[in-house]
Amino acid sequence: MRLTLAQREALWALVFLAVPLAFFLYFRILPAFQALWLSLYEWHADPSQRRFVGLEHYARLLEDPLLRRALWNTLLYTLLGVPGQIALGLIIALLLQRAPFGRDLFRAIYFAPYVTPAVAVAWVWSWMLSPHFGLVNELLALLGIPPQPFLQSPSQALPTVTWVVVWQNLGFQVVLFLAGLESIPRQYYEAARIDGAEGWRLFRHITWPLLNPVLVFSVVIGTIGYLQLFTQVVNLNFTDQGGPLNSTLTLALYIYQLAFLRFQLGYAAAVTVLLFALILLITLVQLRLLTRRVEL
């Protein structure tokens, strides 16, 4: 059998693709199925002593108040964090694009937190937010606002943690939007100006629709990130993780605590399956809703 050049190239491409695919299946997909399997068993170090419990763990999910709290918190983080970082990122990117000079410098400064280890970020912010020594409260005092407890308060802790995460992700978001803005052809704006459009209408009818691919990407990646929030929460309140009073507990942190502090790996796996289902569902819905508007 003789293959054309194109066929041969395609064949080779598949061969090369198969190698990373095999790795991916083995290291990513297989463990996911193992977690599913594990969630049906009561964990024991010795595999022969793992007791099959069927859907018992899933029944426990339904009546676990801590799980409900973690689920609710995780959704709150996502609902506050994703729009927050996209709005801020977009505003900064639009301003930066207009800046006559220093654009690279600003971009570097905004990007710095993104590449700083989350542990260091958490540590520094926990000092800045301290009710007694923190810089933030000193600034508030200048404005005549009384000291705020921030991370110490069950009602303020979650928005505060969200702010730290938004602050850290902002640089990445700005860079994404800047790239998106650069890719919009200048001619569109020139043509619109000739037709008499200005300011808001330029943004509304040219910038916003043409940024849609970046926006979809940001929303999906951002949502997945917030649904898996862990490191910052752990380190902002290290001795009472997820506290005070579970106000900052996330699903990922709850999974970690169940599995590695309480050795309930079976139940932890069931929560993992729930988180997986949640991410899958939300992502599919988002892709559906958001990509519909791309008209190019």
Add this chain to the structure above:
Amino acid sequence: MKKALALLFLPLSLALAQNVTITYWQYEFRSKVEAINELIRRFEAQNPGIKVVHQTFPYDAFQQKVAAAIPAGQGPDVVNLYYGWAPTWVKAGYLVPLPDDWIQRLDRDFVAMAQAAKVGGKLYGVPTAVRSLALFYNKDLFRQAGIANPPKTWEEFIAIGQKLTVKQGGRFAQIGYGIAPDGQDHHLVREVLVRQFGSKPYSDDGKRVLYQNEAGLKALSFYTDWVRKHEIGVPGFFPGNNGYRDGFIAGRIAMIVDGSFAIGTIQQGARFNFGVAELPLERAGGRKANFGSFWMHGLTPLATGPKREAALKFLAFITSEETQRYWLEKVGELPASKNLIRDPKLSLHPVYGPFVLSLAYAKATPFVDEAAQRKVMVDAINRVLLQGMDPAQSLRIAAEEEQRILDQFWR
């Protein structure tokens, strides 16, 4: 191939030199790592056929490594763990019971709190050293305020605390007591105050929560009043992991309750004179109580056959009186042996003394799920301090939550 060869030569090697390699795991703590390295050298010199491999991991990752490694057959044969973790580990199959003669040794030679190493009547580990709580105080701040002695009663403690608290506007610049519900204070309320006020936190078999009574309510109200009424401190004064201890070392907190494990850190860090005193009492001559805890060495299911014999030998060596004496000098932790803590040189020591004296009446909380049970008490305190909940209601919630945890374990 290697395995087959090893099997082939097993009887031969047993007969000849008994070459066995066992693995010991603990978390990373410099003085402990150095001490164990030295002890392994001595042990290997005494037992030529046995080799001990020592591995350490950061504290935060330690349980995670154990959870993953043992089911994969690659973890430790002898493992170091907090006594409160034992029931959780036993239930998940990470520890195996020690032979019966070890139970007799524990009952005879070790301080009473070491009984907490038993789960369901079986023994799962033995400690080298134990810890108790005491009051650390800043002697320089005390002198400046004209206070001669550490407080003997809680009444004195509150009076001193108020003198040493400095508030500017709504913010504290210095506090009298380093309130830390998630530090050692959850033990202080549960094990110390409840007992001092005339009750006990759990039934003797550890299966029932008892602190939901008058003494328990008095303990929780009294403790939370330090913040709400007397204002001798505020939680989270210093941010970060162990902020109460950092604040004390920085000279901004006059008194803290901490374990003997903190002695080294405080000695190295504090640039002032500090003193240590036994915990204050309800009234002079009142009932004494303390919380005792320990890290123990247990055997994992990986220690089988000749490895089990070698692991038991090593276990006996690192929990011997001789090792305990060395451990005190090198690591600064109190010996777990009844004989050694009777030594007057130790009980009269200005720093170790109060801790050693406290060991005589210290009790260890019978945890079945340490992480969850710690949270119950921390949350009980925080509901009152941060949300203004009535202590009686908060205590009721805590007792219910903890009873559920106990029931779930023992069912």
